[in-house]
Amino acid sequence: MASVDHYLAIDIGGTKLAAAIVTGSGQVVHHREVPTPSADPGQERLVTRALTELAADVAGGLPLAGVGVASAGPIDTARGTISPVNIPAWRDFDVVSAVGAAVGGPGPRLIHDSTAAALGEHWLGAGLGSSALLGIVVSTGIGGGFVMDGRPVSGSVGNAGFIGHITADPAGEPCACGRTGCVETGASGPAMLRWARANGWPGHSTPELADAAAAGEAVAVAAFRRGADFLAGAITTSAILLDLDRVVIAGGVSAAGEVLLGPLREALTRDGAAAVRGLTVVRATLGRHSGLIGAARHAMAR
Amino acid sequence: MASVDHYLAIDIGGTKLAAAIVTGSGQVVHHREVPTPSADPGQERLVTRALTELAADVAGGLPLAGVGVASAGPIDTARGTISPVNIPAWRDFDVVSAVGAAVGGPGPRLIHDSTAAALGEHWLGAGLGSSALLGIVVSTGIGGGFVMDGRPVSGSVGNAGFIGHITADPAGEPCACGRTGCVETGASGPAMLRWARANGWPGHSTPELADAAAAGEAVAVAAFRRGADFLAGAITTSAILLDLDRVVIAGGVSAAGEVLLGPLREALTRDGAAAVRGLTVVRATLGRHSGLIGAARHAMAR
Numbered sequence: 001m002a003s004v005d006h007y008l009a010i011d012i013g014g015t016k017l018a019a020a021i022v023t024g025s026g027q028v029v030h031h032r033e034v035p036t037p038s039a040d041p042g043q044e045r046l047v048t049r050a051l052t053e054l055a056a057d058v059a060g061g062l063p064l065a066g067v068g069v070a071s072a073g074p075i076d077t078a079r080g081t082i083s084p085v086n087i088p089a090w091r092d093f094d095v096v097s098a099v100g101a102a103v104g105g106p107g108p109r110l111i112h113d114s115t116a117a118a119l120g121e122h123w124l125g126a127g128l129g130s131s132a133l134l135g136i137v138v139s140t141g142i143g144g145g146f147v148m149d150g151r152p153v154s155g156s157v158g159n160a161g162f163i164g165h166i167t168a169d170p171a172g173e174p175c176a177c178g179r180t181g182c183v184e185t186g187a188s189g190p191a192m193l194r195w196a197r198a199n200g201w202p203g204h205s206t207p208e209l210a211d212a213a214a215a216g217e218a219v220a221v222a223a224f225r226r227g228a229d230f231l232a233g234a235i236t237t238s239a240i241l242l243d244l245d246r247v248v249i250a251g252g253v254s255a256a257g258e259v260l261l262g263p264l265r266e267a268l269t270r271d272g273a274a275a276v277r278g279l280t281v282v283r284a285t286l287g288r289h290s291g292l293i294g295a296a297r298h299a300m301a302r
Numbered sequence: 303m304a305s306v307d308h309y310l311a312i313d314i315g316g317t318k319l320a321a322a323i324v325t326g327s328g329q330v331v332h333h334r335e336v337p338t339p340s341a342d343p344g345q346e347r348l349v350t351r352a353l354t355e356l357a358a359d360v361a362g363g364l365p366l367a368g369v370g371v372a373s374a375g376p377i378d379t380a381r382g383t384i385s386p387v388n389i390p391a392w393r394d395f396d397v398v399s400a401v402g403a404a405v406g407g408p409g410p411r412l413i414h415d416s417t418a419a420a421l422g423e424h425w426l427g428a429g430l431g432s433s434a435l436l437g438i439v440v441s442t443g444i445g446g447g448f449v450m451d452g453r454p455v456s457g458s459v460g461n462a463g464f465i466g467h468i469t470a471d472p473a474g475e476p477c478a479c480g481r482t483g484c485v486e487t488g489a490s491g492p493a494m495l496r497w498a499r500a501n502g503w504p505g506h507s508t509p510e511l512a513d514a515a516a517a518g519e520a521v522a523v524a525a526f527r528r529g530a531d532f533l534a535g536a537i538t539t540s541a542i543l544l545d546l547d548r549v550v551i552a553g554g555v556s557a558a559g560e561v562l563l564g565p566l567r568e569a570l571t572r573d574g575a576a577a578v579r580g581l582t583v584v585r586a587t588l589g590r591h592s593g594l595i596g597a598a599r600h601a602m603a604r
Contacts, residue, residue, distance in 0.1 A: 074576075131457075131458050156546065159577070165575075179575060240468050241544075272480060
């Protein structure tokens, strides 16, 4: 009987740290997560301990075929370090050494969380069979990742796919990143909500806004249409640059389903760029484990 | 004594068809080119004969280790066909079969000419050592190609890198492609020339315009600055999406040198995107053989 390979996958985000054992065929057989300690700069040890204890606990002394670490960015795959915007306690934190020391086994492989999500969807989800895939995570922010010919595109040090911060509207709103009119200023959950409220919609959350749009409330519909226009511009640019054949939309806002995807497909058709003609736009299917599954896949490819 | 591997490289463009024997170390040992017959739709055989005769002549019965074909786009690597915009006689022309039948040896590998140029520069030119390279050809049109981790990025069917047709100015001029404000409408040689003449500059060619800008003539300087702004926007978007570490500028307009590159580097610095901070922008070094050298390199990687 063939033995089953076990991979340790870790997913580091601003709100939670997750770890899982993932088999060589992609089954998540043991999963645990803890809230990311909200630690100020200087509290590096506190956050590091939360991560290494979680990793050691989930690994549990199991012989590991590989270790994959997905992290919010910016990351630096050349140095094995991470500086997640939402975890100020870690700046140039040597996550590869820390996790390696905590669990032993083969040296961890580091990947951006958005790229890991795209890689997971390509392996076992809505990206299966694509030869030029863009995965987009639409949530409180907007991230993305490319998988070309089955390989994740990392760029020089791992930060490729930063699609929320390409310019959608040069005359648009200032963005938290310091530039103007980024995709994120129009298409993130909070951006759509802000626009709807500024135009008189009385609700307070993105799921409520999606329900209102599904019920045909004009301002809510318009907010999703506007978000879809921002996303469509970013997808068109990406499709022209990378000759994409598929886009997978993940993240909390993608739960809105056709309320977002309908206007998105319309906007892409209206634009008329040749590069989007053969493109299909679909919802992700792996849910919240996509980053862990992608991290495990990345560990296999070493 | 080790034998030398010989590769047949072909470069198909709207004005010339080129072929060469390239050694395994990248030396161009036999090179020939002919004008592309200007043939109307329906004259497929005429153009095909020019290509196959050229290929057979340069191959000369030599045992080939591989065959690489670079072509103007659109191409379709999945089907082995090309439909170059500027060669209307060929639509879905099966170039892989035609060249394969003409020269024998291993089946030809097809690559977009702009991607081939980037791959050539990465192998032996100004892109050497880059892990995330964008090559841009600035000429009568604007093309581009990406080389990530040493591999050319082809996209789903080979047309990745089409950087001349991402949107630089949504409120800009109509483009020949049917969309509006493409990079090419501001940064190609003819676009800069057209803008300069519309603003009172009396000359007639891009080299003249470069000389005038080098001599400090205000309108000529402004034309290159404007072109540089368009290019800078495209480079910034590409750098954010692909975490680039280097950009190599090739093509006729790049002969202008610092007249173009100076304002381009300034525009990138002024934009302030984090993704361009570590980016270097340099001129190509392989000259007109970059596409042939890249095609040969592509044939080696099979």
